[in-house]
Each structure stands twice: as structure tokens, then as C-alpha cells.
Amino acid sequence: MPYIPHTRSDVELMLEAIGADDIEALFDEIPGELSEERSSELSSGLSELEMMLRMQERASRDEGNLCFLGAGCYDHHIPAAVWDVASRGEFMTAYTPYQAEASQGTLQLIYEYQSMMTQLTAMDVSNASVYDGASGLAEAILMAVRSNKSNKSGKVLYAEALNPVYLSATNTIISSQGIELERLPIESNGVLAINKKADQAPAAVVIQQPNFFGRLEQVDEITNWAHSQGALVIAVVNPMSLGVLKPPGLWGDDGVDIACGDGQPLGIPMSSGGPSFGFICCKSKFVRQIPGRVVGKTEDLDGRPGYALTLQAREQHIRRGKATSNICTNQGLLVTAGTIYLSLLGAKGLRETAIKSHQNTNYLREKLLQLSGVEDAYPGPVFNEFVLRLPVDANELVALMTEQNILAGLPIEGAADEGGVVRNKLLVAVTEKRTVPEMDRYLDVFSNVLGELST
Amino acid sequence: MPYIPHTRSDVELMLEAIGADDIEALFDEIPGELSEERSSELSSGLSELEMMLRMQERASRDEGNLCFLGAGCYDHHIPAAVWDVASRGEFMTAYTPYQAEASQGTLQLIYEYQSMMTQLTAMDVSNASVYDGASGLAEAILMAVRSNKSNKSGKVLYAEALNPVYLSATNTIISSQGIELERLPIESNGVLAINKKADQAPAAVVIQQPNFFGRLEQVDEITNWAHSQGALVIAVVNPMSLGVLKPPGLWGDDGVDIACGDGQPLGIPMSSGGPSFGFICCKSKFVRQIPGRVVGKTEDLDGRPGYALTLQAREQHIRRGKATSNICTNQGLLVTAGTIYLSLLGAKGLRETAIKSHQNTNYLREKLLQLSGVEDAYPGPVFNEFVLRLPVDANELVALMTEQNILAGLPIEGAADEGGVVRNKLLVAVTEKRTVPEMDRYLDVFSNVLGELST
């Protein structure tokens, strides 16, 4: 029996010890009317070989496309050592480290992870972890609204150029909490104007940097403005960008209050968007409002250093209905990979990677803008991605480039529109992984397809 | 510096401790005339990403062919767990287990391996390991000639249908030992006749089962005959076949004296033919003549069971010029994989796999023989592979089927011929991994190509 070790004699001895006639007898407390005939709509079990053949066939169908898609998920190089070590059975098949003494590996690793994330964001505290960047933003907003003692309005402003799928997920998750999300519109250059006015003081302000269009917001000014309104500031950041961009802990005069985002760029395969991990960092004073696991350093009976989950009174298994979140299982293994990734890159490696991505992005952007009819939708500095305005339907261009195995980018129309209207904007992402020949191939195919569509 | 951890300050402190001015000074004992200008014909180092891209490009060029090639290397299914566990750093990056107490993992595993191999072959003792099946046969012959105290002729007979590459490698390796290899010719049905006569009594007789043509030799009779001549019998066996075929330890009245072969079918990827591992098993009385590592069970100071390399007086690092072989580094990691493979399959799994291979082989063989002009080169029962006689040049057929991404088999002409003459025989192998649709595709393409070539 696949994965079941019982021999006939095992079963007999066990039933004897139990004092039951057969296994069926162990289910005798289940009321008869519930035990239906076993359905057999499922096909019968495959051998490992058969299963692998089926999955291989499917995986190979989707393979072999050159990726210029981003929008929250990026095709970076992952050093081989990351997953070789993260996949060790002791990391992969352990539970959440409740029994601290038997989980020092995971616990010390999380402590190191927290240390790296606080360094990266220049924040005081990091959790480990929430599901992803999008749901993490929702958790951050709930946390901010809870934490802002002086403003109980539940009003939260967000910069318009927020990743629209982050906004959708957030809307789903916070929908029953009496929170009102209000958009701060962007200017024609794709970023917020600085001299914002709010009719009513917000409890929190959400700023994404780089924003959904790859554009860089005036984070210092917005942070100061938000703080002046008595709002807490939530930064949504791409951790890779922090190799070169100012960390949220240093935005404005006081830094943001909460920084969150998605860890995917840190050694996590794109894998259709998941699993990756969401991170939340905050100022010390909000540590008791942070959702998810937090590990603290402590000592054992002999005074040796050791690590344990701490501040568990925030969590559902202790605080139940009063917990800071319902999150339990989170994204531990991805945190493991991210930690190994960061330790392999170090600050210099991360910075180099970010710079190279930037260089590649600028290279492709400049070349594309030389094509006739192609315009810069949001002029100004970007990181990692940019938006073009096309003389043709972006969907059609993408479809034709897909035929040549190039993922050209994401057709968009404005920030949050997900409808079916004709879109003439294209969000293009370029990482350090793209080589010059690959980018030149993109340019080639792009201009051919453009020509085709324009005629 | 890739893989070199030294910081500038490390280097300074270290040079200071040494009392040297610079690293160059450490080489000051090398006579000046030897230190040439550094050549720079090598290109400069690639990043991991660049290296992976290059290797990926090359690997993908050779990919995607449906394999019906065998001839000593077989395309079996490998359970995922085999290499997941065998690739653990502690197995992969340890040295030969000289420090027994710090190598109990590898040592116990080898002991278990030896136990499995002796069970599989029905022999008393197994080594761990020699390089591969071919060089292992050479070692087995050297061992037999050393061991046969009553016949010092150095004459060794081998059944003609021995894998020709095994014969070539053996010839290379034993060439300076005054051993005379003599062929026992096969009958028209591809196996040895039983009533062999030798002019001079041989010191050893080599029998491969299944033989190079996949055909099954009359191993009982040949073994008895060889023993009656005072020869030691060396069996060359495919370990997978031992799931269904009589193990060499039971051939004839007394069993063979030495059994050897290649472990590749036991969970080792084809990987262009290496690394795999060679095994040698023998009767107890020859244990002191066996080449390579042998692990014994023993006890520690507290009486706990433990394992250690033993009988090291056979080996080069102790016995030097008088060692049983010069082998040192062998194929440890593949032994590890093979051991895990065997423990995952068990006797039943191995038998099922062997039966399925046999069933598939018979299926394809029967269907092919129905094609007009295609004949059975060596009629009679086979295991795993068979030889067809074609109405066309086998090389041409193979070339055309290759174009359709099918590795049709190996063109051969007689047993040991490696020359460039027109070959009309084709050695075809089928494992349990081939599905009926795959075999039917083979049949389809084969008959089309045959038609094409015949007109």
C-alpha cells in the first residue's frame, strides 16, 4: 500500500491489542446513515513513474518562454545552494517550531531572517511570515488601524499606483472591519503629487515603492505629510530594490511605521506566483500588534543561547478571538530559502543584482522608446519595470509575441482596471537575469509585431 | 573571490603570523625557472548564472530522445527519494570513511549494501565498489587468476556474447599480467553450446547472463563444466535481472566463484554511462583477494555496534605494490544511491520491475518480428534486450529514427566487432519505463523508416 507500512500481521496484532475485529469496527461510532457507499469517481492510483510522466507532460507544455513579465513576481537568478540546503528534510518536513528545543535549526534561522529583514528595511522588528505581499498588505493595514490610537476613523489612503492585485486581496480581507480605503490619485507622470490634501485625517497611508508602474514615489515627502496628518505610514516595498533604494525605515523624518512586501525576489522561484512569502516589519512600539510568528533569543537552563517563538500572546493559538490575526501556518520554507539567499548575496551581491536589473531595465526601455509610436506612459526614473504606451492594442501585441515564446509584459489600463477594454499600456519588467541577446531578441520581435499590427 | 573567503585583513593577519611579506613569498622554494608567466589562454570566470545558461544550452541540445538503447546502460525509473537522500551533503561531501567514528553513516550504509548485494547474487561477500562493470570484470579476472591456486596458466575463457566494451576495457587493464583471454564461440542462436572443450584447462571462465544479445546462457551447465576443468567461474550479471533470474551463487552445483557487474540499473541515471558503480561478490574463501573497500561490523569501547573498513591489508594504502588492486577512490555515492534504491524497491519491487521489463521486451520483439524482412538474429528467450536482423543497414535505420527522436538501438555485427562495416543487426533494449504508446510509436516509426530504406 503506497506510503502505508502495515503488513497483515501488523494489522492483526494491532487489532488484537485494541480488541477490535477489524478496521471497520474502529469506525463504529459513526452513525450508519453517514457512511455511504465509497464513491469511485476518482481514478485509481498511479505509480510514481506514471504520475511523473503525466506531470512532466503538463509542465513541459508551459515551458520555454522568455520572461519580461513582472507586476509583483520577478525572474531573478537563484543560486544553486539556496534550494539545495533549504530542501533538506530537516527544514522541509518540520512543523512550526513549537517545541523549541527540538527546532533550534528553524528558530535560529528565523532569528537570522528577522535580523536580515530589519537591516534591509531599516525597521526595528520583523515577523516571520505572512502568506504573500498582497495578503500581507491587508494584515499591515489591519495592524495600522489597530495601532493608531489617536485616529479611530478606519480611513486608509493608498497611492493610486498600488499593485491592483494587492488592492483586490486587501479589499477581500479587510472587508468586514469597517475600514474605508481611499485612493490618492497619481499625476500624469505616474507618481503621487506631494501636496495632497485629505478631507478627513487618515489613520494610515499606504505607499508602494517602486510603484506598480515601476516609478519611484517621493517617499520622504509623502511620509512626512502622512505623519503630519497623524497617520501611520505603511510602505509596500520590493526587497530586491532595497539594495539601492532608500529603506522605508529612513523615509521622511521618522521613517515609516510598517513596511511590508513580498519576498519572492529573494531566491523564490516564480512558480505561478506561489508559494513565496510576505514580510511585515515595524517600529518597536508596534511589536505587540504585529501578526504572525516572531522569534526571540533567550537562554537555556545552562545559560547557553537559544531561540524560541515569543510574544505568542498575539497569536490565535493563545489569544483566539483576540489575536492580531488568524494566521497559523505561514510560509516558513520560503523564509528559509530567502534567508539563505540573503546570506549568499550579502549586501554587495544584493546591490549588484539590483543595479544590474536597473541597467537592463533602462537599456530595454530606452531602445523601445526609440521605436516609432511607442511612448513613455509615465516618464521619470523607474526600478525594475516601466510602462509603455503603444500605438496598438497591448493584448494583441502580447498574444503575437507569446507565439514567439516571449512574455512581453502585462497589458494595463490605468492602475486598478482589470476589465476587458482595449488596453494600450504595457508593463514590462527586466531583471539582472536577462542577457543583452535576450533583450535584443525582445526588441526584434517587438518591432516586427508592432509593424505587423500597425499595418 | 569565488569560493575563497579571505578578506584583505585576513590575508594581512595570516601573512604576519607566517612572517611572510606576501603570498608570492610562500612560493619562494620553487626554482625561478619553473615559474613562468601565467598563461591566460583560459577565459575569465563566469558567474553562476552565466555558467548555468551555457550548460543549460548544451544539455538541452541533447535532450528529448526516446531511449531503446541498452548494451550495458538502461533507462529505468528512479524513485524520487533515491537521489533526494543520496544527495544530502553528509553523503555527498564526505571522504572515504577512514575515520570510522566520524563516518558511521557511510559505513553502516556500505554494510547494508554488502548485505543486499550478497542476497541479490547469492554470494557470501561483496566489496564496495569498483569503477564500473567493465573495469570490474578486469578486476574479477585478476582476482580469479590470483585465487586459482591449482591453475597458474593465466588462461581465461570467456563466452563470446560478452559485452564487447567490457572485453576492450578488460584487455586494456589486464594487458601486462600475462593473462591469455580466449573466446568460447557461440552457436547460431546466440548462446554457448554446452559441450565445450578446452585444449588447455582454463584458470577461469567468464559467463555473462543475460549475454550481450539479451539471450540467456545455460549457466548451470557451463558452471559445472568450468568447475570440472578446475576453473573458477566469473559471472557477469545485470543486477536488475536477478529479480527474476537464478542468482550466480546458485549456478550449477556449487555456484560461481566471483560475480561482478554494473550497478547502473539500480537507481543510477544513464548520465552518458557514468558515474555508476561496479560490484564484485565472491565466495568467502576468496575474500582476501577481493579488490576495493570492504566494511565489517564491529563494536566500540562500550560494546555498541559499529562499522569500519576492514581487511585493509588487501589495499594499496597498506599493502602498496602487493595490494589486490590499485583502486582507491571508487564509486561511493553511487553505492549510496543503489542501496537506497534497493531498500525502496525490496525484492518484490525489483522482481516486478524485472518482469515488466521482460514483458515490454517481449511485446516489442514480437511486434517487430511481424514486420516483413525483420528476423530474429538469435531466437530464444531473452531478458531486457534482443537482436534483430534487418533487411537494411542498421546504421541508416538508426540515423533516420534518430531524426524522429528515437534512439532505435545499437547496430552490431557479431559480438565483438567494432569496425565500420555495414551492420545489419540491431540490439534493442526495453525497460519497464517504456509505455505501450511509446513502444507503438517505435513500431510505427520503425516500419516507416524500414519502408523508406527498402525502396
Place this chain on the structure above:
Amino acid sequence: MKFEEHKTIFDRGAPERRAFAQRVDDTSDDLLADIPDGLLRVELPRLPEVSELQAVRHYTNLSKKNFSIDSQFYPLGSCTMKYNPRAAHKAASLTGFLNRHPLAPENISQGFLECLYDLQEILKELTGMKGVSLAPMAGAQGEFAGVSMIRAYHEANGDHQRREIIVPSAAHGTNPATAVMCGYEVTEIAVGPDGDVDLDELKSKVGPQTAGLMMTNPSTCGVFERQISEIASTVHEAGGLLYYDGANLNAILGKIKPGTMGFDVLHMNLHKTFATPHGGGGPGAGPVGVSERLLPFLPIPIVDKKEKEGDVDEFSWRSGSETEQTIGKLSAFSGNSGILLRALSYALLLGDEGMARVGEYATLNANYLAAKLSQSGFQLAYPDRRATHEFIITFAQEAKEHDVSAMDIAKRLLDYGFHAPTTYFPLLVPECFLIEPTETEDKSELDGFVEAMKAIRKEMLEDPQVLRSAPHTLPVRRLDDVKAARELNLAWSPS
């Protein structure tokens, strides 16, 4: 004894040192010239500065400080720590899956979409529900999705007065926490001495304010709730919906279906029942299944199939009017896809007959272990009940008589090479172990556990201090949790 055993990765670093696993040539700060200075980072973050060998060695050695399924029996109740097949891991790690961008167009995503579709169908079949969404990323998010659908349902019916979710006192913490996240108040009902809920209390508390009831069955008491049909009709008659927390689905997999028990909505924990690895705290996947009336509210994305005559089927993301009433998205993309692929692989491997065996052998193992422990003098919390896939023992007596707690026994078990069962949950049983052996453990492993428990019992009688100060043979001895919380040290700083 071993040098540097306690160093963090930071302590191993040295300025300038790098691993170079990611090395990009010819990057210079000049390339950032187009970005205004004020937006740039001035000081580099203080990340580890180690060689690749140092990183590999450090994390390899850290991993060895973990207990895990791969290395130990890990009978953590409510967590279903069963063997995680390597084949599923391998299948999900195929490059075609790993390298797929979540926004890749549908026409070059048919392999992936078909996988999700198949999994949806399998889960529907196994649970007896009418629709499934794979979007939730863990059990708790599945609960959130489920309760949100309950809410959406009532609201769609104009039924706005329902503001309460009922949970049994034995419920997992995520249940009440989820209800609150969905804007509900939580009403607890007691569990009776036999482990079944107090039906009278339920009847007295249910009413027009009841949005629904959340429960597991088997319950977290390790027994099957026998009154389930009556509970269902009670809640349904009051207009409420019944939520099934699928954390314990392993117990009944292939035996009975939550749908048959009357549940309207459920989540599954694929990282439990479908054997995907726990990863030291995730990732998981918590698909939700619903009955007919909740179909419109399912979270997105969902995969639909268009059967094309005489042609291959075509798979697409559900969109348009069919998703008008959805509670929405729960993540940026399609949830924990990699886990979904593992779960599908597992389901394919087991197939119909394999699924049926899961519940049976999980139950056999639990009942055997319960019987043996009981025969060895340990106190079952519900001695008159059958164990399900798990069961509870209580050390209340030992605590009183020997001043030895469930925690002490748990820690001592670690010395014997067994991971401890879940302790102090459910809260209503004092000093308890919730023990779930799972179907993938063999009899000798269970016997070894019983031997260890007996040995510990003997130690308790002879030298209880050994237990109180356990563990003794692990990388650290008993850790000071109070210090951890009082003197918060949550990030490394140079010492």
C-alpha cells in the same frame, strides 16, 4: 565542546567577504545616476558577509538541530505529520512549473491550468461539495474564505442580523480568530464529558443571530461527533450555515464526506491531509469547498474547463458574470500553486483506493497507540470512546501526584528521539497530549514510542527532576520562554 556552535551567520562574517553565488560584473553606482539622490540608499544594510561554504555549512548544521518527519516520529496532534512523498516534491519542482510566471497568458498555461482543474475536481469528489476554490494559502485563510462566504450569503439574502459564529470550546484558535476577522462575534459552546458538544447548550444559543457554526469532525478531542446530524439540522433550522474545519479530514478520508454530514462549506489543509511538507511553518494550502448555495461566492481564481468536441479540452480562469458575487482574491496570484501541484501529485499517486486507506490506517494507528498507552497506565481523556486519527491523554494525575507537567514529559520525549505530541491543546483537557501518529508510521515506531513513555513514567517515579529539567541531549536544554518575551531580542546586533 564543538567550537563556534552557537554562532549566528552574522558572527561568521567578515567585512568584504562574499559568497559570489550571485555575482554581477561591471555594475557601478554610476548606473543609478538617473535616480534622484534622495531616493537612494546611502548605507548598505548589514547583511551576512560569508563565503558560500560558510553559508552552506552554517545552514546545513542548523538544519541538523531540527526534528522532522524525515528524521523522527512526529506525532503532533491536529497536524497530520505524515510522510511527504519525494515524488510529489519532484513533480512540483519540474522547471516548467517552477519557471511559470503567474501572469503568463492562458494559451501557454494549459498544463498548469489543467493541474489546478484536476485538483479542484478531486477535492470536490472527496468532500462531496459542489464547488472548490484553491485560492486560500493555508487552513486559516481557508477559514477566512469560508466564513466570508457565509457572510456574503447572508448578506445576499438580506439577512443582516446574523452577527454570531458559534464554535465549540475545543475549537482550534484559528476558528474564533477567523470569525472575528470576518466581523463576527464568537459564541462558545461547551464540550461534554464524552467529547461530544453539549447539544442542549447549542440549542439554547442558536438563533436568528447565528450566522453559522464552525467545527471539525472528528473534533479536536480526537473523537467523532456523533450528534453531527442533529447539530446540522439545529443550525440549519435556525438559518445558519455549517462550517467544516478540514484539519482533521485525514481521519475520514475516503470513508465519509463532509458534504454528507450536512456541512455547507469547508476548508482542507493540503499540508496535512495531502502530505505536502510543512516546511517548518508553511507553506500550506487551504482550498475551500462549498455546497450549491455558496457557489457564487467562491474566492477567485478558479479554473474552468471548456470541453471542445474532437479536440483537446481548454482551460481558463473563471471570469465575467460567474465571478460577480465572489468574495474576491486572497493573494496576489493564485495562492500557493507549488503546494497545489504537490497535492495533486499525491492524489494521483494514491488514487481512489489509496485515499480510502488513509483514514483507515490513520485510525488504526491512533487506536493502537491509545490502547497501548492506556494499557501502560496512561489516562485517556475519553476512555470510553474510539480514537479517531488522534486521541488525547491527560497527565492531570501525574501533575498532581508527582509535580510533573505535560510539558516536562514532552521535553523528555525529545531525549528519547521522538517529537512530542501537541501539548495543552485542546485547552479544555488539563495537562494533555493530543497524539496523532498518522497512517505512514509503522508498528515498531509506535511500539518504540510506547516504550519511551513507559521509561519516562519510570523516571517520573524514581527521579522526576530528570523530567523537569529535560531535555538533556539536545542542542540546548530547557529554554527560558519568559526571558524571551521579557527581554525582547528579536534581531542580531554586533556584540
Place this chain on the structure above:
Amino acid sequence: MKFEEHKTIFDRGAPERRAFAQRVDDTSDDLLADIPDGLLRVELPRLPEVSELQAVRHYTNLSKKNFSIDSQFYPLGSCTMKYNPRAAHKAASLTGFLNRHPLAPENISQGFLECLYDLQEILKELTGMKGVSLAPMAGAQGEFAGVSMIRAYHEANGDHQRREIIVPSAAHGTNPATAVMCGYEVTEIAVGPDGDVDLDELKSKVGPQTAGLMMTNPSTCGVFERQISEIASTVHEAGGLLYYDGANLNAILGKIKPGTMGFDVLHMNLHKTFATPHGGGGPGAGPVGVSERLLPFLPIPIVDKKEKEGDVDEFSWRSGSETEQTIGKLSAFSGNSGILLRALSYALLLGDEGMARVGEYATLNANYLAAKLSQSGFQLAYPDRRATHEFIITFAQEAKEHDVSAMDIAKRLLDYGFHAPTTYFPLLVPECFLIEPTETEDKSELDGFVEAMKAIRKEMLEDPQVLRSAPHTLPVRRLDDVKAARELNLAWSPS
């Protein structure tokens, strides 16, 4: 304490139990009906009968009983236990490489062939030799190939009286063992007190019977043989050839080339110098390189390149007249191809400048460790010499004064979390450690090793029995080698 820690995989089994990782449906013995009964197996072999979890857990736990580069400093002299880059492992594990059949036609093997060709070229360049064959599967087989070529060369010259190979007394065991396998007698020459060979003895022993001399440089004494040019001319003048055992190539990589030193033929240990994993005893790869005059004798297969104008290059196996004089094949196919791919990946990663660094930093580490140990009171075997990539310390004095052997100190080092250096080799230095730190270890690791050695020295003075009975903290204590050899137990049997 832990239960069942010492069980073998066989002990964990139970009749009928299976893992089903390889499961084939519908096989029955009837399918064997075409095979005569007498050729069939009657009784199944007694293989383990375990579940997949049991196998995974058993071997996972066994692995944890190993020291390894990934988990410990492993300064085994002559073994070059440097970091094995994971990227090389990943590259060689690409499915296109793993699934390639060795007899696949050349036209669909161009990727693989190009890899081998590139590696041949790189090795030629690094060693200064004229031709390279990648066929040998480890160092010892490389030696065999090399000495066989020496033999073939002399025979081709009709020079049949050369029946001796000279080796220094410090030579590795494979050298004399190889010479004998090639049909030669072995003549040893002494090594002088400064670690260089006794040139006078060499001169007295060399002659028309001399086929060649085998040596490493740096030698296994951890010093550079300064008289190498004189040795070379001595041997050459007598008509012999000079063989370079490349085990110590790491010391001079990118610094000087064996070709420049006058060697005619050499092998390399890619599992040392090129960082391919040792695998607990292999696999390795021992390519051979030769000067002009030995080119015709190189073992096959070898890859040739046809440059095609204006087209991609074409790679093919060397054949025909060019291989007429080859010593032949050494394995069934093309050697340990998977290891060759790893070595190529490593070479690509390092490139020209990376190769040059290897020798430098390996030498720096060895000299630093030698200096520190010497300063800590340990006795260097060749105190007046520079260390190369390795060096020797001798405990002769400690053995005499404290009755503590090099073995005792080695075993005690294990307790401190360091793998022991090579002990008792070379044989000519009594009670010795041959210590090779490699270039991939950082200073703090070396410092930790020195601290451990100092601590052990202290223990030796205070309580030498601790050393004699070490190790104390490993899975087993000191093992009884004599019992292992006397009461041979080489395979499990049911107890």
C-alpha cells in the same frame, strides 16, 4: 537513549512491507513463462522490506552520523577537501545530461561532446600538456593509464628491457600498486630529512631498466621538490619517463605547470583539484595528460573538434588511425561523465583568474595553519621548509612522553567538531598528521582548529586517558578494528 538507533535497514523491515516507490501493476510470474525454469530465480533475495518513510528516515539519520565538508572542517591531507560548489552539481544534474544514453549518436550529442572537448582543452592549458584523455575514473585509474602509456611508449620503441618504476618512499600507495598492475617492479628511493628525494640514491638506481619515475610535486611530505629539474633530467637521460601524480595539483594550480617541470605524463584528480564531491568514497575522475611523444597512446574515448567554416563546430569521438596505438578503453563508456561535467562547470566558474587563486590561497592557508600550530608547540616535520598546500606535524615526542598517539589526537579532534587530518601518511614520518586546509576555509575556521589542538594538548598533559578513549561525543566511541578483521561480519543476517 534514542530507541532503535542501531538498527540496520533490514531490522526495520517486516515481511510483505514495501515502499511502492517503484510499483508496476499487473505483473505476474506467468509473464516469465518463456524462460526455462532452470534459469529462473526460485527464492526471492532477502532485501529490506520497509516503507518509503522508513527508508528515507533511516538513510537521513545515517547521513547525520557522517562528518562532511558541508558540515565540518575536513583537513584531510592529500585529499583536497574543498567546498564543492552546488552550481556545478546543479549543472551536471540537468536532465539533458542525466538522461543521455552513452551510445546516443554523435549528431544528437553535440552538447555533451562539446563539454568534454572544452574540459580537455582547459586541462591541457592548465597542465601544459599536449593531449588529454578524460577516460580514467579516478586517480588510480589515471595512474594506470599513465604508466600503461609509458609501457606502450617503450614497447613501441622496441625498448623491452625497462621493467622498473621508481617511486619515492613517501609516495601514495596507489603508485606502487599501479606500477605492479602495469607489470613493473617497484624500486623505492628514500626521501631526505628536508623532504626532498635523495638525489644520489636516485642516480644510483636509475638506469636502462628504468621505465619511469612516479612522483607528486609538491610531494606528499607537503613540500615542494626543489630538485625537480635535476630529477627530470636524470630520469630522461636514462631513457625513462617522468610521471606526475596530480593529487597535489591544487598547490600549484595557476602557478606553475607540470609540463614545465619536465613531466611526460600525469593524471589529475578532479575530485580534488576541481572540487567535485568525494561522495564518501567516489566517484572521482582522473584524466590523464601527456606530452607530445605519448599522444598516440592516450586512452579512448577522446573528443575531437572539426571546425566548420561559417558553421557551428562539430564534435566527434576520435576514431580510426588516430587511435591505433591507444592503450584502449578503461571503462564501458566514457568514464565518469557526470563528474567531468561538474569539473567543467567549476572551471568555467573560476576562469583564468580563479584558477590562479586556488594555489595561492591553498598555500596561504596551509602556511598559516603550520605557523600557528608550530607556535602552539606542535612539531612540524619539515620546520625549515615552506608548507605547500599541506604540511606534516609529527607527534613522535608526544607519543614517547605521554603515550598518546597521533590516532588518539585524531579521534579527540572529532569530539571538537573537526574532521581529523590524514594520519600515518606518509609512512616515513612517525605519528604524523598530514594537514590540508584547502583554499575555501576561512581564517576563523583555522583558528578554531588551532584552539582545539591546543585544548587537546592541555588534556594530554592533564588527563591523557581522555584522548586514548576518544571520541566521546560521536555516535560510537573508539571502534575495535581488530575485531572487525578477526571476526569478519560483512553482511547482515537475521539475529
